[in-house]
Amino acid sequence: MTFTRLEFGRAIYAVSVFPVVVMVCVMILVAVVSTYIVASAFFTRFPQLSPVNLLVPNSIVKKRKFAAPIRHISHRGGAAEAMENTMDAFKYAAGLGTQMLELDVHLTKDGKVVVLHDLNLLRVAGVDRDVTQTDYDELPALLKKVPVHFAPGTTFETSRNLRIPLLEDVFKAFPTLPINIDPKDENPLLVKAVGELIEKYERAHLTVWGSPNDTIARWCHETNPEVGLLFSMRRVVVVCFLFYLGLLPYVPLKETHLEVPLLSIFLGEDFQEAWGKHAGRQLLVRAANLFLFRRSLYRHLDRRGIPTYLWVLNREKDWKEAFDNGIEGVMTDRPASLMRFLENNRLV
Known part of the structure; x- marks a missing residue:
């Protein structure tokens, strides 16, 4: 060629x-x-200057649900210092000055909304039966000694005969105290019943609800969009990916509160002794914690009017780490200890 x-x-x-x-x-x-x-x-x-927020005001930056920061959240009322999810616990936490009660709810067989974490009654009442298959009047009294989930090796003991309370009774007893509600059952009737109680007692402005379960969280928002909404686990992952891709400042969010675990607590000696040391699990926890625990993410959300709460922290070093990294509030089983920490560090 x-x-x-x-x-x-x-x-x-x-x-x-x-x-x-x-x-x-x-x-x-x-x-x-x-x-x-x-x-x-x-x-x-500066999310307030996002083009999306300028084109559609309040789409990126929204008004905060609670005007004052919520620093102190009593997990189940303070499970290590009072019998979890009972009126005794809630009164104890309120007496300490807690800024928010956290509780879990189920729907009994006869349609009553009760405050209880476990679906099965065995751990807290000694009866191997699901609360959803039991009428309210047939629910057994609580045991006088119950293990604390997030304090391995710790139990709370009482001499009092305590019963599982109704959510309605909690609303009546604490009409002005913010309450964080976790509906446990994937049952739209439960969400509907809780929504009706929120409306009956005019608590939309004092309540935040949601679930790690995306379906339950969606039902919550559809039932009453005026009530504060927690991110589901799927939505937490989506937000993290949007953040790392640099897209988060342009994406509106319907949720009002981010509530996530501080995964590093599971690397503590107490959890390692309870669960057994496993190198693969430790590596997975460290990687997940690195992915989720980002100070710049929490600060961005806070500037958008979305505070972050961490659960469930029971040690001073974890409280310090949380607040040093821009977390607004901490959920704890030890409300008295957390209150002393906040006062000593002038955080309340």
């Missing part, structure tokens, strides 16, 4: 131009990516 002079010239031209074209394309790509990174970083820091 022979080349004409013209064909040879064209070949030489193409070979000489190609690197220039590639270089120009790379420079354009670098410029676009750099601009995107800088813009995302800027709008992460």
Whole structure:
């Protein structure tokens, strides 16, 4: 094969131009990516200036559900210092000055909303039966000694005969105290019943609810969009990925509160002794904690009016780590100890 002079010239031209074209394309790509990174970083820091928020006011930055920061949240009323999810526990926590009660609810067989964490009654009442298959009047009294979930090796003991309370009784007893509700059953009738109680006692402005279960969280929002909403676990993962991709400042969120675990607590000696040391599990926990525990993410959400609460922290070093990283509130089984910590550090 022979080349004409013209064909040879064209070949030489193409070979000489190609690197220039590639270089120009790379420079354009670098410029676009750099601009995107800088813009995302800027709008992460100043979400109120996000183009989406400017075009649709209050779509990115929203009014906070509670005007004052919620620092102190009593998990089940303070399960290590009072019998969990009982009126005794809630009164104890309220007496200490807790800023929010956290509780769990189920629906009994006869349609009563009761405050209880476990579906099965065995751990707290010694009866191997599901609460959803039991009428309210047939529910047994609570045991006088119950293990604390997030304090391995710890139990709470009482001499009092205590019963599982109704959510309605809690609402009546604490009409002005914010309450964080976790509906446990994937049952729309439970969410509907809780929603009716919230409306009956005019507590939409004092309540936040939701579930790690995405279906339950969606039902909560559909039932009453005016009630504060927690992120489901699926939504937490979505938010984290949007954050790492730099897209979060442009995406509206329907949720009002982020509530996530501080996974590093499960690396503590108490949990390791209770669960057994396993290198693979420890590696998984560390990786998940690195993915989830990001100070810049929590600060971005806070600037958008979405506070972050961590659960369930029972040690001073964990409280310090949480507040040092921009967390607004901590959920604890030890409300008296947490209150002393907050007072000593002038956080309340």
